[in-house]
Amino acid sequence: MPTRNSRSATSINEGNGLRGTGYGAMLQMKLRLALVDFSDGEAELCHRALGRLSGLSVDAIVHRDHAICDQIGARFELPERFYSLPQLLDSAMEAVDAVLIHGPRADRQQLVRQALEAGKHVLVQSPWATALRDAASLMALADQQRRQLMVGGVDRYRPSVQAMQQAARSGQLGMPVLLRMHDWRPPDRSQGSIWDRATDLLDTACWLFDAVPTDIAVLGQPQSTGAGEPPDFLQIHLGFPPQGMALLSVANGLPAGAGYRCVTLIGSSGAAYADDHDQMQLLLQGGAATARRAGEELATMTTQLREFQRAVHCGERPETKCEGCGLAIELTDTAMRAWSIGQPVRFERTGHGSRT
Amino acid sequence: MDRGPDSTARRFRSPLRVAALSVVKHDYVARGIQSHPAFQLTVVADDPGVPDWIHERNQEFADRMQIPYLRDIERALRDFQIDVAVVSSEAERHCELSIRASELGVHVVQDKPMSTRLSECERLVESIERNRVKFLLWNRNRLPALMQAEKWVQDGEIGEIRSAHVDFYFSKDAGPSLGSRRPGDPPIDWLEFQRAAHADGSDGAVGSIPIGEMRNEAIYPLAYIRQLTAARFERAYARSAVAFHQVNADNHVEDVGTISLEMSGGRLATVSIGRIGAASHPDLGEIKISLIGTQGALVIAEARPEIAVYYRGQPTKEFRRRRIAVENDFLLADNFARSIADDLPTILNEHAAYEIAATVEAALRSAASNQFEPVTSSSGNRL
Numbered sequence: 103m104p105t106r107n108s109r110s111a112t113s114i115n116e117g118n119g120l121r122g123t124g125y126g127a128m129l130q131m132k133l134r135l136a137l138v139d140f141s142d143g144e145a146e147l148c149h150r151a152l153g154r155l156s157g158l159s160v161d162a163i164v165h166r167d168h169a170i171c172d173q174i175g176a177r178f179e180l181p182e183r184f185y186s187l188p189q190l191l192d193s194a195m196e197a198v199d200a201v202l203i204h205g206p207r208a209d210r211q212q213l214v215r216q217a218l219e220a221g222k223h224v225l226v227q228s229p230w231a232t233a234l235r236d237a238a239s240l241m242a243l244a245d246q247q248r249r250q251l252m253v254g255g256v257d258r259y260r261p262s263v264q265a266m267q268q269a270a271r272s273g274q275l276g277m278p279v280l281l282r283m284h285d286w287r288p289p290d291r292s293q294g295s296i297w298d299r300a301t302d303l304l305d306t307a308c309w310l311f312d313a314v315p316t317d318i319a320v321l322g323q324p325q326s327t328g329a330g331e332p333p334d335f336l337q338i339h340l341g342f343p344p345q346g347m348a349l350l351s352v353a354n355g356l357p358a359g360a361g362y363r364c365v366t367l368i369g370s371s372g373a374a375y376a377d378d379h380d381q382m383q384l385l386l387q388g389g390a391a392t393a394r395r396a397g398e399e400l401a402t403m404t405t406q407l408r409e410f411q412r413a414v415h416c417g418e419r420p421e422t423k424c425e426g427c428g429l430a431i432e433l434t435d436t437a438m439r440a441w442s443i444g445q446p447v448r449f450e451r452t453g454h455g456s457r458t
Numbered sequence: 459m460d461r462g463p464d465s466t467a468r469r470f471r472s473p474l475r476v477a478a479l480s481v482v483k484h485d486y487v488a489r490g491i492q493s494h495p496a497f498q499l500t501v502v503a504d505d506p507g508v509p510d511w512i513h514e515r516n517q518e519f520a521d522r523m524q525i526p527y528l529r530d531i532e533r534a535l536r537d538f539q540i541d542v543a544v545v546s547s548e549a550e551r552h553c554e555l556s557i558r559a560s561e562l563g564v565h566v567v568q569d570k571p572m573s574t575r576l577s578e579c580e581r582l583v584e585s586i587e588r589n590r591v592k593f594l595l596w597n598r599n600r601l602p603a604l605m606q607a608e609k610w611v612q613d614g615e616i617g618e619i620r621s622a623h624v625d626f627y628f629s630k631d632a633g634p635s636l637g638s639r640r641p642g643d644p645p646i647d648w649l650e651f652q653r654a655a656h657a658d659g660s661d662g663a664v665g666s667i668p669i670g671e672m673r674n675e676a677i678y679p680l681a682y683i684r685q686l687t688a689a690r691f692e693r694a695y696a697r698s699a700v701a702f703h704q705v706n707a708d709n710h711v712e713d714v715g716t717i718s719l720e721m722s723g724g725r726l727a728t729v730s731i732g733r734i735g736a737a738s739h740p741d742l743g744e745i746k747i748s749l750i751g752t753q754g755a756l757v758i759a760e761a762r763p764e765i766a767v768y769y770r771g772q773p774t775k776e777f778r779r780r781r782i783a784v785e786n787d788f789l790l791a792d793n794f795a796r797s798i799a800d801d802l803p804t805i806l807n808e809h810a811a812y813e814i815a816a817t818v819e820a821a822l823r824s825a826a827s828n829q830f831e832p833v834t835s836s837s838g839n840r841l
Contacts, residue, residue: 277701279699279701279702279714279732279734280701280714280716280730280732280734282625282716282730284623284748286750286755317697317828319695319718319830321695321718321720321726323620323621323724323726335620335621335726335750337621337623337718337726337728339695339697339716339718339728341697341828345697345699345700345701346699347697347698347699347714347715347716348716349623349716349718349728349730351621351623351728353621353750353755355620355750356750356754356755357753357754362748362755362757364746364748364757366625366730366744368627368714368732368734368738369738370636370701370702371635371735371737371738372737372738373627373734373738373739373744375744377746378757379746379757379759444830445829445830446695446828446829446830
């Protein structure tokens with residue numbers, strides 16, 4: 103039976119947040135985390151990121167697979183291991199202040215609700231909601247509980263994309279004209295369907311353009327395994343007012359291994375390029391040289407955790423708050439319609455979109 | 459020289475005698491052909507009634523190459539027993555000059571774009587076929603990176619190609635930036651501007667008819683895709699804009715665009731293209747080809763292999779990176795020589811060039827209609 107965490111820590115839930123009390127005070131307050139359904143790789147990344155941050159600790163591990171749970175628990179030297187979130191909340195409710203939710207996409211929404219109802223702050227991996235009304239309902243719950251609900255695992259926390267956005271927002275690039283993005287990956291069911299990836303790209307596109315597209319055209323390819331299969335490749339063509347444009351390509355069909363990402367933002371007076379192709383290091387082991395990407399995953403995880411910590415301590419909405427994700431969900435609804443009819447669709451924001 | 463539409467077997471002599479028909483734009487096409495020992499640049503020719511500035515450029519090139527310049531195209535082709543015509547005139551005259559050469563049984567190498575009008579392309583295709591001469595639209599498909607990509611694809615390294623994506627950004631400026639025209643100033647005259655740009659070689663769209671980046675440059679990325687996929691373009695959706703250059707705005711032609719394409723066999727493709735300004739890239743521009751296959755993917759930088767050179771006092775406009783091992787000109791000329799000798803299709807023959815021209819027209823129609831447009835002939839029939 104898991105035991106309650108006995109470590110001493112000043113809980114963030116003991117106060118009403120630390121708005122205006124400064125970074126130093128923030129670091130002195132310990133934000134205790136539970137990792138829910140992290141893979142071993144994700145947990146390792148989180149472990150390394152926490153080594154760079156003060157004021158955050160992992161105090162509970164939750165995983166439906168006992169072996170993985172034990173493995174991750176050993177990594178964090180934690181005896182407190184739980185096999186479901188309700189088990190943690192029932193038996194060690196006070197052990198953690200916040201819950202970081204990964205795991206199967208289909209379960210995330212329910213896990214978010216359980217955590218919020220228990221009064222925990224939540225950082226949930228995208229994709230987490232597929233309908234605006236579900237997202238709105240959980241956001242209202244977070245407000246009611248006075249807890250933060252933040253969406254993680256999105257491109258906005260990648261250092262390369264952040265640097266690009268800063269260049270755009272500072273005016274260095276002039277008015278955004280053309281955005282080109284590729285996001286190609288091997289099949290990964292836990293990451294959701296290809297439309298979920300499209301949602302993240304659409305979110306990033308709007309963020310970089312700082313605008314909402316007006317026109318969407320989509321072409322897709324079915325999986326090569328058989329007719330009637332959902333697409334495993336999409337190319338999404340956007341028109342932004344007054345005359346901006348974007349081409350986004352999403353692939354879920356690469357062979358197992360590394361993926362490929364590329365973002366190019368061309369403005370009226372400059373351009374920014376973030377391409378995996380330009381970030382390759384060479385590994386020579388005999389035979390052909392192997393290219394290995396200079397990773398930004400650790401920095402991405404660190405940035406994301408820091409933003410979550412800031413939002414919780416300062417009582418301010420995080421950069422990727424739930425409302426902001428609603429636009430991307432609506433855009434994805436429209437993109438799916440454009441794909442199904444094979445024609446461009448005019449996008450008009452309603453705030454009532456739903457996607458199943 | 460074996461002339462006339464009735465000849466079926468052409469004698470191959472070496473070197474083949476080459477006439478440059480108008481050299482108002484790029485002289486690199488003529489020089490590219492000349493780089494191969496199978497060809498001998500013999501004469502420059504043009505029509506007598508062209509403006510003086512064209513005569514001056516033709517004469518200058520002829521003097522440099524130490525060959526004669528004749529103000530009579532047909533006489534030059536006949537009297538100098540020409541086998542091959544290299545056409546690098548204003549874009550709107552491309553097809554007309556090529557057809558006149560073809561009608562005299564002369565093989566044709568032509569600069570891009572194929573034409574400013576699709577109907578002219580159709581006339582040219584008909585003439586080339588009827589006269590059984592060879593046609594090559596100059597292109598970049600023999601750059602080292604493209605050849606490497608082609609080999610990997612042919613070797614099955616990524617399986618069957620499912621989609622192809624090309625970024626093709628030239629970072630050259632094209633005169634004053636957008637918005638620089640003061641109230642009361644006249645719009646920039648296209649031809650005058652292009653003529654003035656000849657000094658730095660950025661007059662690729664010279665002519666009386668303004669042409670945007672899609673008509674002027676999309677031949678390159680579309681030729682890459684066609685070469686690598688061996689598929690035909692069927693439907694296009696495009697967006698375009700004037701975002702960088704006043705001369706484009708004043709003449710109502712785009713300087714940036716994006717194209718989504720459906721191809722035969724269910725393949726897909728995208729092209730993003732633009733003359734994005736010198737400030738936006740330290741070298742020629744970002745040019746990349748990305749392919750997804752059934753068993754993998756490929757990402758290719760068109761510029762590689764290259765070296766970087768930096769030095770004190772380096773002119774700001776000088777590229778820091780220099781392409782190396784480039785034999786595109788020679789290899790295109792070699793391909794053309796072999797196609798003549800062995801009666802084979804050229805690497806970008808009249809049919810491929812026409813399909814690309816029709817695809818560009820479909821993209822331009824789409825940019826105006828905001829709808830997918832089929833790739834069709836000038837009369838609206840699907841290719």
